[in-house]
Every structure is written in C-alpha cells, then in structure tokens.
Amino acid sequence: MTPTISENLAHAALEINDLTVAYIQQGSQKPALWDVDLRVPEGVLMGIVGPNGAGKSTLIKASLELLPRAAGDVRFFGRSYHQARRQVGYVPQRGSVDWDFPTTVLDVVMMGLYGRMGWVRRPGKPDRARAFQALEQVGLADYADRQISRLSGGQQQRTFLARALVQDAQLYFMDEPFAAVDAVTERAIVELLRQLRQQGKTVIVVHHDLSTVSEYFDQVTLLNREIVASGPVNQVFTDQNLQKAYGGRLNFNVGVGQVGAA
C-alpha cells in the first residue's frame, strides 16, 4: 500500500526533535549529539555522512534507545519506539559482534524473527523457510549451513542484512553496511536498497564513501554533532555544506561539484 500524500505529511518515517546525547567518555566534554532535528519522509533512501566522531552511529543508537538520551524526542511513523518497534529493523556494524560465535548463517538470520516469536517459543519450519528466503535475497542461499566464523567480511554483512530483512520492517537503520566489503556485496546491498524503496520502505544508512552518495541515496544528512544540512541530495550535498560538515579535512572532489578546501 502506498501511503497518501496527506499521511506522508502527517507522519514521517522518522522524526527527531531536539535530540541531545551526552558522551560518557573519558575526557570528552562535548556532547556526542547536540540539538538534532531530523525528518525522514517515508519511502526514501537516506544516507548519513559526516567525519569520524560526528555521532552518526550515536544518532542511530540513541534513536533505538540503545544509548540514553539527555534530551529530545524520537517518533517512528508518529509513534514512540516502544509502540513502533515491530516496524523498525536494525543492522548493527558487523564488527560489533564476535563472528567466532558457534552458530550457522541460517541461525543468525533467524534471530531477526525472535522478536515476533515471543518468549520461550523455538523457531519452527516456517521460520527456517523465511530465513532461507532472505538468504536467497542477499545471494547467500548456498551458505545457509555454514559456520559464521568461515564467512568473508562481505558475507558477514549480507548475513546481517538478511537478518534485518526477516524483521519485515517499514523503516531500516543500517550502520556502515558498505564498510570494507567486496564489490559483489556492495552491488548486492545497492540492489537490496532499491528493492526496499520499491516496496515503499524507508532506509537510513550511515555511510562513509562520499563519492557514492549521489548514486545510492535520494536524501542525505550531513552530520557533525549537529545537523549541518538534511534533504534531497541534489539540494543539500553541496561543496559549501560539505565544507561546513568536514571543515578543512576534506580536500577531494565528490558528487555535486568541486570541493575547494585544502
């Protein structure tokens, strides 16, 4: 079902107001995020870019209540995270887990179904079938029974994506899915993002590679502890805004026009 325009206006997929996150880190006095306002309409692919330490992952984690918020309000389709949880999927950075954990690819993918399975119940045949289908979508069907310690980085990433797919969410957060993956995986992820958009889903992606932003995303948010700019790529992804987000650290040419900093 495609939402009508008025619904779109009423409830963005994600709406963040006045979000501030304090960083409980040694020696750091600056907040990790300061007074962030962000609105992501339904059905768009949005990239979040910014320098290291800009709070990109923090923005995702604070939205999902994995980190405490000092202030602010986050709404998903107009509802709180607690109410909208089943509509929200999450792909953590793949480096955040121990891939030597004794389990198989299919088993990891099925973890995406635990939330709706409820307590104590064990996954059954339909769950396995659903997980296998998601593995086919990311091109890992042949690896279903493989021990996860024997996956390449790209295969690990696709396993995480398959796990998010079985969550069957309306809004996805992906933390650096393109980081250090092979070309096959990069293409698979891009293809997957387009499929998700076709289904009317919203995807928010923390991204590092400025040169692919215009190609992969409809909208972009430039972040450096505060929101520098956010909106459609062709309006927002400008030299001036990049300059503001990255300061003097940026000295290469990207996407829309030239960046002249040294």
Next chain:
Amino acid sequence: MNLDYTLVMVALGGALLGALSGFLGTFAVLRGQSLMGDTLSHAALPGIAVAFLLAGRDPLILLLGAGIAAWIGAQMVRAITTTTRIKEDAAMGIVLASFFALGIALLSYIQKRGDASQAGLDKFIFGQAAAMTVNDVLLIGIVGAAITLIVLMFWKELKLITFDPAFAAANGYPVRWLDLLLATLIAVGIVLGLQLAGVILMVGLLIAPAVAARQWVNTLGKMITLSSLLGMVAGMVGAVLSGADRGLPTGPLIIVAASILVLISIFFAPGRGVIYGWWLRRKQHGLS
C-alpha cells in the same frame, strides 16, 4: 561397603558438578566473562569464613555466605568500573586479591581459635570431594536441574544476548535483566562447585570444558552438550582419584584432568586444531 558408598557419592557429586560447570562455562567463555568467574570464586572465601563464625558449619549456611560474598565482590567490580577510570580487568584483580586475602586471614584466625569444629573449612581452598554426602549430591542435583531448565527455557533469548546484545535490545529484549539472570546462574554454579574444586581453581572447571568443546563443534547446542560431558568426565575423574586417597586435594586433580582434555582439543581437533592448521598450510604450500 562403606567405602563403596563414599566413593559412589564422590563420583556422583564430581560428575554432576563437573557437568554443571561445563554447562554454565559455555556462556561464561562465549561472553568473555571467564575472569569474572575467577573473581567470584575467590571473593566467596571470606563469605564462607564469616558464615562459619556467625552460624557454625552447616553446609547450606556456608554456601549462602559464599554466595553473598561473591555477589558483593561482583557489585564492587561494577562500582569500581562505573565510578572510576579503572578498567575492568584491574578492578577484578583488586577485588579478587583483596577478598581472597581477607578470606585467608579469617581462615587463619578461625584455625588459631583451636575450635575443633573448624576442621574442614580449608577444603574450600583446594576442594575436597571425599567429604561429599548424599545430601550434598541431592542439593547439587536439584539446583543443577533447575539451572539447566531455566537455561533451556530461555535458550534463544540467552543465545541472542550472548551473540548480539545490541540487536537484542533493539528488538525489545530486557538485555540487562537477561544478563543478570545468566550471571546469577553462573554465580550459583560457581558457589556449588567450590566444595569440589576450591576457590582457587574453580575457574578452571568453569572454563576448560567449554574451551575444549569449542574446538570440536560449531553450534551452541553441541558446544554446551559436549562441554557438559567433558566437565562431567573431568569432575568425576578428579573426584574419584582424590576420594580414593584422602591426602590428595580434589581441585588440582580435576583441573589436571580438564587441562589434558583442553590440550588434546587444542592440538587434535579437526578444523580448529593446531595440527590441522599446520597440515592445511603445508597442503596449500604444496599446491602453490
């Protein structure tokens, strides 16, 4: 006949405690909490001494004292890491050493009192299976069965928080409570095991079976099964050997048995074993 009965109890108690340690140790190892287990077991010693001074030598009271002291130790590690800049390993080292030192001091004091009933408290240092009675075995059996049941009930939840706690939290699981549940079960297992393996070496009975098991198998279910079996073998062998000769402390014998299993596993396991690795590299060099 009398000797046979004692030996049967010792073997049974050793096997049950070994299996329980191997079972719980799987989670301790996968969660990187091995040293926390060591801290808990050392921290239990002053609790045993204080319980004895307050309430005499009832084994249940002694276990309760051990549990309370271990819990206080765990809370102190948490308090140190959250309120200071001291890192967790240092905090665990501080708590482990200071609690153990206090425990040894209290035991010496108890011994010097010349109180005849103090005999046997030192069994908690290196473990003593020979004193195992049918009541001990029953207690171990009942508590062990309850722990196993709880873990099996929350199997997929415990697996998820062990592999990917952030994803679990994002899916609405109360990760902190599940963490606490698992830590509590591990602590109960450790406290039960102290009479067998002793506070110094208990960590070995917790970790060694799981480390050995991981070498051979590739799923959590198989790992926890094999780890329980290996723990059972080590526990029983150590208990019987020391039970047959009252002079030998149980803990060291169990840990020697468990360490042999670990060594065999590290070298000879297919896939993850050292020798398999050598063979694989040789083969690859030969081909290229």
